[in-house]
Amino acid sequence: MRITLEDVEYRYQANTPFEHLALYDVNLSIDSGSYTAIIGHTGSGKSTLLQHLNALLKPTKGRIIIGDRTIEAGRKEKQLRSIRQKVGIVFQFPEHQLFDETVEKDICFGPMNFGVSEADAKVLARKAIQHVGLAEDILEKSPFDLSGGQMRRVAIAGVLAMEPDVLVLDEPTAGLDPRGRKEIMDMFYDLHKKRGISTILVTHSMEDAAKYADEIVIMHQGSVFKKGSPQEIFSDPVQLLELGLDVPDTVRFQLKLQKELGIRFDKPCLNIDDLAIEIDKAMKRGNR
Numbered sequence: 099m100r101i102t103l104e105d106v107e108y109r110y111q112a113n114t115p116f117e118h119l120a121l122y123d124v125n126l127s128i129d130s131g132s133y134t135a136i137i138g139h140t141g142s143g144k145s146t147l148l149q150h151l152n153a154l155l156k157p158t159k160g161r162i163i164i165g166d167r168t169i170e171a172g173r174k175e176k177q178l179r180s181i182r183q184k185v186g187i188v189f190q191f192p193e194h195q196l197f198d199e200t201v202e203k204d205i206c207f208g209p210m211n212f213g214v215s216e217a218d219a220k221v222l223a224r225k226a227i228q229h230v231g232l233a234e235d236i237l238e239k240s241p242f243d244l245s246g247g248q249m250r251r252v253a254i255a256g257v258l259a260m261e262p263d264v265l266v267l268d269e270p271t272a273g274l275d276p277r278g279r280k281e282i283m284d285m286f287y288d289l290h291k292k293r294g295i296s297t298i299l300v301t302h303s304m305e306d307a308a309k310y311a312d313e314i315v316i317m318h319q320g321s322v323f324k325k326g327s328p329q330e331i332f333s334d335p336v337q338l339l340e341l342g343l344d345v346p347d348t349v350r351f352q353l354k355l356q357k358e359l360g361i362r363f364d365k366p367c368l369n370i371d372d373l374a375i376e377i378d379k380a381m382k383r384g385n386r
């Protein structure tokens with residue numbers, strides 16, 4: 099499912115003394131089946147943007163085309179449920195939204211809310227819990243008896259159980275340990291590859307953006323600053339650093355080699371293997 103934003107503006111508390119312009123002139127197209135990373139400073143509008151992708155927020159100007167639906171500023175919309183089912187959002191710290199007495203009931207809540215029978219919802223819950231790498235016996239437990247990492251996985255399972263076409267992830271691994279982070283990021287990537295789920299990830303990790311995404315969007319002060327492939331985005335690391343953003347460690351190392359030793363590179367290296375190859379080439383060329 100393709101999502102297109104056209105001239106989107108969003109003002110919080112519009113027409114009040116507390117009005118705040120959080121997004122403006124946002125033009126963006128997210129292809130069906132793509133993996134898009136959104137990066138940018140805190141306050142640059144990333145979470146506000148994400149909430150437009152399933153019509154939780156409606157633009158105060160412009161329009162958003164989500165599959166065959168158009169959400170237009172100033173127009174009343176009906177039947178947003180089908181959009182909410184197709185575009186699943188994993189919010190920051192999603193475990194804060196767990197509420198039911200058992201994990202199973204919590205996960206079944208979403209699908210049942212969209213009209214799935216209890217029996218079918220239980221099947222979906224079982225599948226979802228396996229997907230996030232938890233054992234089935236956890237279904238009978240109270241979500242509040244789990245560890246933080248388990249709670250996060252249960253909350254993610256609740257979104258997966260709705261079988262969305264598009265998965266929107268707002269810093270899904272914030273606060274997890276490195277191993278948990280990698281497991282969860284690999285799980286999302288696997289879902290993206292095997293089921294063709296379009297994935298939109300907000301992250302502060304440039305390594306994750308470089309590793310998983312086909313496209314990176316840089317948000318800056320409420321608008322899209324730049325969009326491109328990881329190669330394109332990280333080909334100008336100085337610009338990113340000047341914006342106060344980070345770059346992958348491998349790119350930082352290349353900058354250092356260039357500055358200290360005069361080694362020139364043809365392209366940014368987004369992983370260690372690539373870096374080793376490019377250093378080897380540069381040494382053989384002898385251009386230092």
Ligand SMILES: Nc1ncnc2c1ncn2[C@@H]1O[C@H](COP(=O)(O)OP(=O)(O)O)[C@@H](O)[C@H]1O
Nearest residue numbers: 110118120138139140141142143144145146147
């Ligand atoms: N509920 C709200 N009411 C008023 N302003 C808000 C609200 N939520 C966010 N903002 C403001 O909108 C801007 C964008 O916020 P946000 O989308 O959360 O950015 P990010 O996710 O990139 O950190 C910030 O200036 C933030 O303070």
Ligand SMILES: [Mg+2]
Nearest residue numbers: 144145146268
């Ligand atoms: Mg945010």
